[in-house]
Amino acid sequence: MIIVIDFGSQFNQLIARRVRENNVYCQVEPADISIEKIREMNPVGIILSGGPSSVYEENSPTIDPQIFKLGVPVLGICYGMHFMVHALGGTIEGADKREYGFAELVIKDKAPLFKDMDDKFQCWMSHGDSAKKLPEGFVITASTDNTEIAAIANHDKKFYGLQLHPEVEHSVNGALMIRHFLFDVCGCEQNWTMKSFSDGAIAQIKDAVGDKKVIMGLSGGVDSSVAATLIHKAVGKNLHCIFVDNGLLRHREKEQLEESLTANLDMNIKFVDAREKFLTALAGVTDPEQKRKIIGKIFIDVFDAEAKKIEGAEFLGQGTLYPDIIESKSAFGGPTSIIKSHHNVGGLPEEMNLKLIEPLQLLFKDEVRKLGLELGINEDLIWRQPFPGPGLAIRIMGDITEERLEILRRADTILLEEIREAGLYRKLWQSFVVLLPVKSVGVMGDKRTFANCVAIRAVTSNDAMTADWAKLPHDLLGKISNRIINEVDKINRVVFDITSKPPGTIEWE
DSSP: OOEEEEEEOOHHHHHHHHHTTTTTTTTEETTTHHHHHHHHHHOOOEEEESSSSSSTSSSSSOOGGGGSSSSSEEEEEHHHHHHHHHHOOEEEEEEEEEEEEEEEEEESOTTTTTTTOOOOEEEEEEEEEEEEEETOOOEEEEEEOSOOOOOEEEETTTEEEESSTSSSTTTTHHHHHHHHHHIIIIIIOOOOOOHHHHHHHHHHHHHHHHHHHHEEESSSSHHHHHHHHHHHHHHHGEEEEEEEEEEEOOOTTHHHHHEEEEEEEOEEEEEEHHHHHHHHTTTOOHHHHHHHOOOOOHHHHHHHHHHSTTEEEEEEEEEOOOHHHHHHTTTTTTOOOOOOTTTTTTOOGGGOOOOEEEETOOOOOHHHHHHHHHHOOOOHHHHHOOOHHHTGGGGOOOOOOOHHHHHHHHHHHHHHHHHHHOOOTTEEEEEEEEEEEEEEEEETTTTTEEEEEEEEEEOOOOSSBEEEEEOOOHHHHHHHHHHHHHSTTTTTEEOOOOOOOOOSSSSOO
């Protein structure tokens, strides 16, 4: 395996994704992991992630420097490179000029990370510190106009450092650099697949649960469906699924999901109508974090009530993914800052007395879809676009009322109909409508109107960690806008969101 050390970068899980794309198993571990634990895991290589800290600051994250004496290849990325340089006797200082964004990388030594690459190409930088003096045995392998020491190598010890971020799509040849590290440096084998993951996860769940019962919230989305199927294969009818109708679903979603889940998943499913509880509690609430917290609390309360009806229920299954965890807290207790809270990450009250099973917590969305296909789940479920746990509550800016929910549902239905008709549904990561907290003046039938404005959001992405706004055809946007304004009462203006992530998020709240 490859071990990725989490130094707190918002994008450190992308490193794991790049490794696993090559069918190589890896685990992300906290920086305070003991050297004894690393020896037990017996990695063939170690990757040190980036992070927001400076190595010379007090309380900056560190790992036992003994990793450099294990005889294992090490690749340091950004802060990870700084830590390597600092720990081995070099010097890191604040850069004369911060380097953020695109830069031209000039290669000085191609072996082994830059093998089969051009002498110059684009990379992505994000750093305020730079290496000023290298430890003994290291050489500079690449530079940029702003940063002389942009990549380093100690070929004898197989230690390598990259100031750039090869894990992000902006870096040309970034994935190839990681591939060279895996196979040319570490000698990895391509023996990790979704089948091997599935077999291992099922065995682990069987061992953990035994003959006890598991309850699980089932939304009908790909994450919960795949997690439930995986757990079901391990414990069978001891899995009790609960679908909570929170009143924040899309048009006919409950009915469609009920038909689909009943037809495709042979498991215990109970449908609970909790619409009144959610909408009453959300009345007058406009702050997005407060919305999420209210929805999360009621969701847990419903589960608490249902859990008491099921004798022997000791576990709660969740379809939590890596992006959920990294945006709420560092996956393994590292220093990553919170972006937003997620309803399905932590927060269980102690009196609920249920242990969490999160079999997908190390997977990205595309891996979950591959796993779902391996498990034999219907493709209609597998390719359903992600839908947030808080539902339409975070796609309505401002007050949540039945009237505003219905306006949004009708507009969103039109958008999805047209996206499917255009053959774009599977090509987009997400496409949805947001109801804005503003009204604008319009003219319809020679009459002045003062009505709602909605925004169309459509993005492309591989994992939701980064995303680009989708370049939808203008004629398609025109058709969608025309239909929404003509078919949905109380909307007279449609706008299109052209913000990427970063700097924005995919959802508006």
